[in-house]
Amino acid sequence: MDTNAYIESGILELYVAGTLSEQENEEIYALLQKHPELLQEVLNIESAVVKLTAATSQKSNEHIYNIIKKRLGFDTDETLVVSLNKPKYNWITYSGWAASLILGAGLLWTLSQNRQLQTDIQVAETQQSLLETQIENSKNNLEEANTLITVLRDDNISKIPLAGQGDFSNTYAKVYWDKNTNRIFLDAQGLPEPPEGKVYQIWSLTLSPLTPTSLGTIDNFTSDANKIFEIENRNNSEAFGITLEPAGGSKTPTMEMLYTLGVVSAS
Structure with missing residues (x-):
């Protein structure tokens, strides 16, 4: 709104x-x-x-x-x-x-x-x-x-660090993936405030072939003090990425605006 x-x-x-x-x-x-x-x-x-x-x-x-x-x-x-x-x-x-x-x-x-x-x-x-x-x-x-405390202490939850990419190498994020409940917790503290009219969009990726699936946009990024967001994820994700998109999101990720990317560990 x-x-x-x-x-x-x-x-x-x-x-x-x-x-x-x-x-x-x-x-x-x-x-x-x-x-x-x-x-x-x-x-x-x-x-x-x-x-x-x-x-x-x-x-x-x-x-x-x-x-x-x-x-x-x-x-x-x-x-x-x-x-x-x-x-x-x-x-x-x-x-x-x-x-x-x-x-x-x-x-x-x-x-x-x-x-x-x-x-x-x-x-x-x-x-x-x-x-x-x-x-x-x-x-x-x-x-x-x-x-969140429960998530952080649970050894069964996958922790995927998302490193900064290209011109945004100083950014970072982390995904905590609870496969049992089909949800992730995104810690986006390492991302800057999005510009006016822009939003961060989260992507679930499969790598072969490379197929992105949108997990939605973070519309309340600025107003959320903790910068931790709970997101539903029912995909067999092999990686997660975050791009900056126009308000409302995009059907496919804008690779020039790929801020962070992280591959899910094989273990």
């Missing part, structure tokens, strides 16, 4: 504003659990909304207050002179005006408080969701770590 494009689409702003359908809200909520960067963007949007609300509330109140003044006939700059010879004004009318002003001010204050409360609730819910996601990620990371 291209999270940058998703953020730039503007749908997260609509999600925060509460204008999406229930189904769309559920879909976006599910994405927030999977992509911390999307969840962080929602937090940023909500923080901006809080600041914007605080910055504009006084202006909005002043605008409505001026409307009330105009309705009551207080929008003129002329000096009003009250003759002592005329009867006193009807204080009931003045009381009505005062009550209108107080009511208007009270409504504005209540509206502002409700908006602030709603925003605070949304921010709190999002922060709680982020915390739950972080806890879940920690659990997953612990499980992955335990799995």
